[in-house]
Amino acid sequence: MKPEEHAGPLFTDLYELTMAAAYFTRGLDEEATFSLYIRPHQRRTYFVAAGLEQALQYLAGWRFSGSDLDYLRRLNLFTPDFLAYLENLKFRGKVRAMAEGTIFFADEPVLELTAPIIQAQLLETCLINTVGMATMIATKAARCVHAARGKTVVDFSLRRTQGASAGMTVARSSYLAGFAATSNVLAGKLLGIPVSGTMAHSYVLAFENEIDAFRAYARTFPQNTVLLIDTYDTISGARNAITVAREMQAAGRRLAGVRLDSGDMAGLSRQVRRMLDGAGMQDVKIFASSGFDEFKIEDLLNREAAIDAFGVGTKMGVSADAPYLDIVYKLVRYADRNVRKLSPAKATLAGAKQVFRRQDESGRLTEDIIALDSEPVPSGARALLEPVMAGGRITVCLSGLETIRRNFRAEFDRLDQRYKKLEGAARFPVSISPALARLQEQTGRQ
Amino acid sequence: MKPEEHAGPLFTDLYELTMAAAYFTRGLDEEATFSLYIRPHQRRTYFVAAGLEQALQYLAGWRFSGSDLDYLRRLNLFTPDFLAYLENLKFRGKVRAMAEGTIFFADEPVLELTAPIIQAQLLETCLINTVGMATMIATKAARCVHAARGKTVVDFSLRRTQGASAGMTVARSSYLAGFAATSNVLAGKLLGIPVSGTMAHSYVLAFENEIDAFRAYARTFPQNTVLLIDTYDTISGARNAITVAREMQAAGRRLAGVRLDSGDMAGLSRQVRRMLDGAGMQDVKIFASSGFDEFKIEDLLNREAAIDAFGVGTKMGVSADAPYLDIVYKLVRYADRNVRKLSPAKATLAGAKQVFRRQDESGRLTEDIIALDSEPVPSGARALLEPVMAGGRITVCLSGLETIRRNFRAEFDRLDQRYKKLEGAARFPVSISPALARLQEQTGRQ
Numbered sequence: 001m002k003p004e005e006h007a008g009p010l011f012t013d014l015y016e017l018t019m020a021a022a023y024f025t026r027g028l029d030e031e032a033t034f035s036l037y038i039r040p041h042q043r044r045t046y047f048v049a050a051g052l053e054q055a056l057q058y059l060a061g062w063r064f065s066g067s068d069l070d071y072l073r074r075l076n077l078f079t080p081d082f083l084a085y086l087e088n089l090k091f092r093g094k095v096r097a098m099a100e101g102t103i104f105f106a107d108e109p110v111l112e113l114t115a116p117i118i119q120a121q122l123l124e125t126c127l128i129n130t131v132g133m134a135t136m137i138a139t140k141a142a143r144c145v146h147a148a149r150g151k152t153v154v155d156f157s158l159r160r161t162q163g164a165s166a167g168m169t170v171a172r173s174s175y176l177a178g179f180a181a182t183s184n185v186l187a188g189k190l191l192g193i194p195v196s197g198t199m200a201h202s203y204v205l206a207f208e209n210e211i212d213a214f215r216a217y218a219r220t221f222p223q224n225t226v227l228l229i230d231t232y233d234t235i236s237g238a239r240n241a242i243t244v245a246r247e248m249q250a251a252g253r254r255l256a257g258v259r260l261d262s263g264d265m266a267g268l269s270r271q272v273r274r275m276l277d278g279a280g281m282q283d284v285k286i287f288a289s290s291g292f293d294e295f296k297i298e299d300l301l302n303r304e305a306a307i308d309a310f311g312v313g314t315k316m317g318v319s320a321d322a323p324y325l326d327i328v329y330k331l332v333r334y335a336d337r338n339v340r341k342l343s344p345a346k347a348t349l350a351g352a353k354q355v356f357r358r359q360d361e362s363g364r365l366t367e368d369i370i371a372l373d374s375e376p377v378p379s380g381a382r383a384l385l386e387p388v389m390a391g392g393r394i395t396v397c398l399s400g401l402e403t404i405r406r407n408f409r410a411e412f413d414r415l416d417q418r419y420k421k422l423e424g425a426a427r428f429p430v431s432i433s434p435a436l437a438r439l440q441e442q443t444g445r446q
Numbered sequence: 447m448k449p450e451e452h453a454g455p456l457f458t459d460l461y462e463l464t465m466a467a468a469y470f471t472r473g474l475d476e477e478a479t480f481s482l483y484i485r486p487h488q489r490r491t492y493f494v495a496a497g498l499e500q501a502l503q504y505l506a507g508w509r510f511s512g513s514d515l516d517y518l519r520r521l522n523l524f525t526p527d528f529l530a531y532l533e534n535l536k537f538r539g540k541v542r543a544m545a546e547g548t549i550f551f552a553d554e555p556v557l558e559l560t561a562p563i564i565q566a567q568l569l570e571t572c573l574i575n576t577v578g579m580a581t582m583i584a585t586k587a588a589r590c591v592h593a594a595r596g597k598t599v600v601d602f603s604l605r606r607t608q609g610a611s612a613g614m615t616v617a618r619s620s621y622l623a624g625f626a627a628t629s630n631v632l633a634g635k636l637l638g639i640p641v642s643g644t645m646a647h648s649y650v651l652a653f654e655n656e657i658d659a660f661r662a663y664a665r666t667f668p669q670n671t672v673l674l675i676d677t678y679d680t681i682s683g684a685r686n687a688i689t690v691a692r693e694m695q696a697a698g699r700r701l702a703g704v705r706l707d708s709g710d711m712a713g714l715s716r717q718v719r720r721m722l723d724g725a726g727m728q729d730v731k732i733f734a735s736s737g738f739d740e741f742k743i744e745d746l747l748n749r750e751a752a753i754d755a756f757g758v759g760t761k762m763g764v765s766a767d768a769p770y771l772d773i774v775y776k777l778v779r780y781a782d783r784n785v786r787k788l789s790p791a792k793a794t795l796a797g798a799k800q801v802f803r804r805q806d807e808s809g810r811l812t813e814d815i816i817a818l819d820s821e822p823v824p825s826g827a828r829a830l831l832e833p834v835m836a837g838g839r840i841t842v843c844l845s846g847l848e849t850i851r852r853n854f855r856a857e858f859d860r861l862d863q864r865y866k867k868l869e870g871a872a873r874f875p876v877s878i879s880p881a882l883a884r885l886q887e888q889t890g891r892q
Contacts, residue, residue: 007610008632010631010632010634010635011604011610011613011630011631011632012604012630012631012632013602013604013605013629013630013631013643014629014630014631014634014641014642014643015629015643015644015645015646016643016646017631017643018643018644018645018663018666018667019645019646019648019649021666021667022645022649022662022663022665022666022667023649023652023662025662025665025666026662026665026666028652028653028662032652034648067635068635071631071634071635072631075634075641077667077670117652121646121648121649124605124646124648125604125605128605128606129604129605129606129607129609129610129613132605132606133607133608133609156459158457158458158459158571158575159459159570159571159574159575159578160574160575160578160770160771160773161575161579161608162579162607162608162609162612162615162764162769163575163579163608163609163610163611163612163614163615164457164575164609164611165609165610165611165612166608166609166611166612167457167575168609169608169609183459183460183461184457184459185456185457185458185459185460185463185517185518186454186456186457186458188456188460188517188521189456189513189514189517195460195521196460197459197460197461197462197463197464198461198464199461199464199465199468200461200462200465200567200570201776201777202465202480202567202570202776202777203465203468203469203567205777205780205785205786206469206474206478206563206777206780206785207474216468216469216471216472216474217464217468219468219471219472220464220467220468220471220472221464221467221468221523224523314770315770317770318608318764318769318770319769320769320770323608323764323765323766323769324606324760324761324763324764324766325606327606330647330648331647331648331651331652334651334652339651339652340651
């Protein structure tokens with residue numbers, strides 16, 4: 001399989017196509033509204049919206065190719081009429097969505113799509129996948145940034161992300177949420193994200209001894225030398241690094257930093273800090289990597305580790321403590337009829353919706369209200385879902401990644417600490433408007 | 447970003463390039479051997495090799511494009527000499543690897559690559575990512591197949607895989623490990639995997655009432671009707687399904703199955719089974735989905751659920767209980783010198799290696815021995831690492847997915863139950879040959 005064939009309308013579950021065919025046979029294709037939202041999650045009290053740009057690009061380019069239709073024909077499941085219908089299908093619906101970088105909460109729609117039901121149904125799998133994955137990682141990354149208390153955090157996850165497209169999404173979502181850079185060079189090229197990286201243990205091992213490896217690196221990258229000092233022993237590695245730093249000073253250069261990658265990071269970092277300070281090298285930074293996530297960062301900073309920057313890898317890149325979100329795409333309205341599912345523990349909220357957000361005078365976020373899309377914006381509140389697509393075309397100028405990143409940072413600062421605690425955080429107040437609640441009662445009675 | 451740009455040599459960590467540049471400056475480019483293996487994992491006692499075909503295709507097509515080099519130039523990190531060197535770089539090394547579908551264990555190399563160190567280093571990120579992800583999912587899927595005790599298992603994970611390429615890998619790896627089909631239509635098209643799927647709750651909700659939805663579906667897919675019966679209430683859904691099944695019988699058709707997606711699956715499945723049997727519909731199958739993984743499958747079968755087939759989604763698709771493996775790519779030999787890293791808890795085994803496998807007369811796997819590549823195959827054992835690439839070209843005819851699947855099944859049956867238990871499984875005996883052990887002592891003393 002070639003990677004370029006990953007996208008397109010066949011990136012879908014078969015049942016989307018069988019349902020579409022049943023709608024088609026029955027002549028059912030009236031306008032439907034689907035709501036994309038995340039069900040409450042034990043380990044997440046807030047989410048960071050991401051993936052909208054990718055989702056909209058997918059919708060805008062969504063067409064069945066000749067080879068797609070050939071394959072579907074060979075399945076012997078679909079009628080020629082239905083296949084001819086698919087051949088001419090384009091997305092012609094409208095989308096309202098939260099801007100990327102918006103903080104949101106469980107049960108709030110992050111996106112609503114309205115289109116003839118056949119189209120709307122066929123788009124389910126890809127929308128859930130695209131927005132869900134990007135949002136899951138942006139959320140995990142925001143937690144790491146929060147735990148790091150202003151210290152630099154860098155994405156080192158590429159080797160263990162769940163595949164190639166995940167690697168790109170992780171670089172983008174983590175940068176959006178405040179990471180300073182990524183090790184992913186392709187993300188640097190394609191997304192303009194700053195790239196970062198120095199050396200691995202294999203590099204040090206390829207030389208006869210550690211100091212030769214350090215010297216070769218300092219000669220190649222005199223402006224940006226960070227030396228990995230734990231291949232043999234962290235303390236003797238620090239001594240070698242100081243020797244090389246002195247040689248660099250003699251040539252008018254300076255060592256940028258050293259990196260720790262194993263052992264007791266709190267103790268070792270303080271010990272290395274004292275060695276560097278003792279050599280007059282207060283400006284040489286200490287980087288650390290190895291199994292970091294928000295919990296390990298918080299723990300090390302609580303234990304007064306002398307670490308200036310964290311390389312955060314695998315556990316962020318797969319959102320290891322919550323590797324999936326219960327994100328769903330539910331029919332809430334069909335042909336002017338509001339609908340809801342009543343299955344135990346999986347009930348949905350009928351009706352096209354909006355989310356209103358209130359803040360106090362100082363700008364702190366105070367409350368969200370899930371309401372009907374038709375309700376007026378309450379005074380002092382703002383509506384989070386904005387129209388972004390109509391008639392199948394993108395109708396807004398989407399913000400660039402730097403703007404999204406700034407907007408997220410500003411809003412994150414306005415979310416009270418108690419909602420951001422890594423464990424045992426308070427639930428942000430989210431209520432349902434009286435009109436939306438009434439609609440549920442009416443729909444339940446139908 | 448376009449998906450077709452995901453692959454290629456920039457799918458790498460920046461430090462691979464900075465290390466390569468330092469080797470280049472220093473004139474270091476002798477032959478290196480790197481070993482790809484998985485460190486011991488608390489929740490996995492065996493692994494299922496997968497991803498080799500994708501990895502070899504990547505190696506065979508690995509070239510820096512003009513736009514890749516332009517981007518690297520703009521970083522202002524690399525010299526013109528080094529960039530000119532990259533421009534002409536192709537992979538010219540050799541690879542030995544376990545066939546896909548091979549069962550293997552912690553610390554055993556699943557792949558070894560030998561090439562000039564600059565090439566070998568630059569390939570690290572993509573090899574770890576490709577083989578690691580595919581192997582992680584094949585392993586998780588094998589656990590689900592084992593738990594299902596011969597009942598059908600189908601991949602329903604696409605909507606929550608970690609991105610698009612993950613969705614393709616999951617479909618392939620789960621099929622390789624014995625899943626019967628996937629919901630991923632693109633995997634059907636590109637990989638030839640059987641596809642499966644019927645309807646969602648939104649489909650039922652789009653109709654005025656449940657029975658109309660069932661009738662419309664039965665009319666569209668008379669050969670393959672599976673009805674989702676829990677949108678409103680599972681028992682009344684089963685009654686409606688029986689009504690529609692009778693209507694189908696009158697027209698000379700039969701209902702293939704019903705699907706449960708919520709509630710107490712053990713109790714409900716038995717209740718629905720009795721209803722179907724009471725209506726003379728012993729041949730109508732009961733499908734179940736909703737949060738399945740190997741543990742839930744085992745639990746339900748232990749509780750005598752009357753389920754014929756399991757739709758397994760998210761938890762398999764992200765390997766939820768182990769969403770990453772500690773898979774590493776370590777330098778073990780450079781320029782005729784065997785090397786090892788000594789960092790605490792991360793020590794490596796020096797030397798190019800082979801894995802020998804023994805079995806008893808009945809074919810049951812009894813023991814693995816990690817040995818030097820240069821050792822002769824012990825009598826009665828077989829070598830698991832085979833040459834697959836030389837001079838940068840694929841030298842074997844890689845098995846197709848169906849063959850890999852059959853080979854895996856045969857070997858999995860020969861692995862004793864005690865090594866396959868979902869929890870508390872015994873560790874398969876893996877030892878290190880005396881020659882390999884001696885080499886470690888010699889290398890440690892250097």
